[in-house]
Amino acid sequence: MEGIIVKGIGGLYYVKCEDKLYTCKARGKFRHNKLSPMIGDYVKISIDGEDGVIEEIYDRKSELIRPVVANVTQAFIVFAFRHPDLNRDLLSKFLLLCEYNNLKSIICFNKMDLENEEIDKVREELESAGYEVLYLEAKNNVGLEKLKDKIKGNISVFCGPSGVGKSTILNKFLGREFMETGEISNKLKRGKHTTRHSELVEFEDGLLVDTPGFSSLELDFIPKDELQYCFREFDKYRDGCKFNNCMHYKEPNCAVKEAVQDGKIHSSRYEFYIKTLEEIMSCRGNKK
Ligand SMILES: Nc1nc2c(ncn2[C@@H]2O[C@H](COP(=O)(O)OP(=O)(O)OP(=O)(O)O)[C@@H](O)[C@H]2O)c(=O)[nH]1
Ligand SMILES: [Mg+2]
Numbered sequence: 466m467e468g469i470i471v472k473g474i475g476g477l478y479y480v481k482c483e484d485k486l487y488t489c490k491a492r493g494k495f496r497h498n499k500l501s502p503m504i505g506d507y508v509k510i511s512i513d514g515e516d517g518v519i520e521e522i523y524d525r526k527s528e529l530i531r532p533v534v535a536n537v538t539q540a541f542i543v544f545a546f547r548h549p550d551l552n553r554d555l556l557s558k559f560l561l562l563c564e565y566n567n568l569k570s571i572i573c574f575n576k577m578d579l580e581n582e583e584i585d586k587v588r589e590e591l592e593s594a595g596y597e598v599l600y601l602e603a604k605n606n607v608g609l610e611k612l613k614d615k616i617k618g619n620i621s622v623f624c625g626p627s628g629v630g631k632s633t634i635l636n637k638f639l640g641r642e643f644m645e646t647g648e649i650s651n652k653l654k655r656g657k658h659t660t661r662h663s664e665l666v667e668f669e670d671g672l673l674v675d676t677p678g679f680s681s682l683e684l685d686f687i688p689k690d691e692l693q694y695c696f697r698e699f700d701k702y703r704d705g706c707k708f709n710n711c712m713h714y715k716e717p718n719c720a721v722k723e724a725v726q727d728g729k730i731h732s733s734r735y736e737f738y739i740k741t742l743e744e745i746m747s748c749r750g751n752k753k
């Protein structure tokens with residue numbers, strides 16, 4: 466039988482096959498091959514009574530590390546303007562990480578009932594880079610329909626900092642307290658890292674996975690030559706650079722830099738590119 470792993474706890478895997486859930490162990494051979502099953506994996510199982518054994522793990526189309534989920538097709542990147550305050554650098558990093566993992570990303574600004582005066586500036590930057598942006602008040606059921614329309618046929622991950630309302634959105638969809646949610650700490654104006662485990666849940670002909678929020682991301686594992694390809698808005702201009710290995714950094718006659726000067730590429734996006742590039746280069750340098 467074939468199915469998908471929706472949950473894993475203490476060496477046991479819950480595999481959904483058509484409409485039934487089987488509790489499965491993994492064959493020892495996976496351990497020897499250093500391959501461990503992860504949620505999102507499509508697997509072949511054999512059944513012995515009520516329980517099953519995972520016999521085979523099919524090739525993964527994608528592999529996320531934080532959280533560990535296979536075969537995710539898109540990411541809802543959830544942020545708020547207040548409670549917690551918008552960290553634009555962190556948002557840019559999430560977008561970059563999704564590009565690097567070949568995930569489609571959809572930005573969701575939640576808590577639109579709170580103050581959000583930077584909205585126009587932020588929207589302009591994100592839309593100029595080709596991103597889709599949704600605005601929500603999950604607590605008051607505002608904007609959720611649009612989000613719902615995007616779920617069918619996908620394995621979608623909800624990611625973003627702690628306290629922005631990821632679990633609240635999921636609970637609203639499911640109509641029950643599927644995930645625990647937490648008040649924002651009044652003193653720190655930060656989330657409390659309420660969500661700690663990951664599980665795939667079915668909704669609207671798709672699968673959703675909530676994730677624990679995190680407040681920083683390291684991106685220095687991205688090879689410096691690959692970084693520019695995570696900025697989709699550079700694509701149109703790259704061919705016009707004098708050097709075909711141009712990194713759009715200190716090189717002369719760079720079409721990307723010209724596009725920035727002409728206002729065709731948003732300057733904050735370019736600045737973020739350079740900042741990240743410099744971080745990657747200095748980090749590699751240190752290791753040598
Ligand atoms: N004002 C306002 N508060 C909201 C909204 N949506 C959720 N919240 C509140 O924000 C707090 C944090 O929500 P969670 O859903 O636990 O946040 P999370 O992103 O899952 O956080 P972690 O699990 O820690 O990563 C809760 O107190 C929610 O009630 C909203 O639209 N407006
Ligand atoms: Mg949560």
Ligand SMILES: [Zn+2]
Pocket residue numbers: 703706707711712713714716718719720721722
């Ligand atoms: Zn260039």
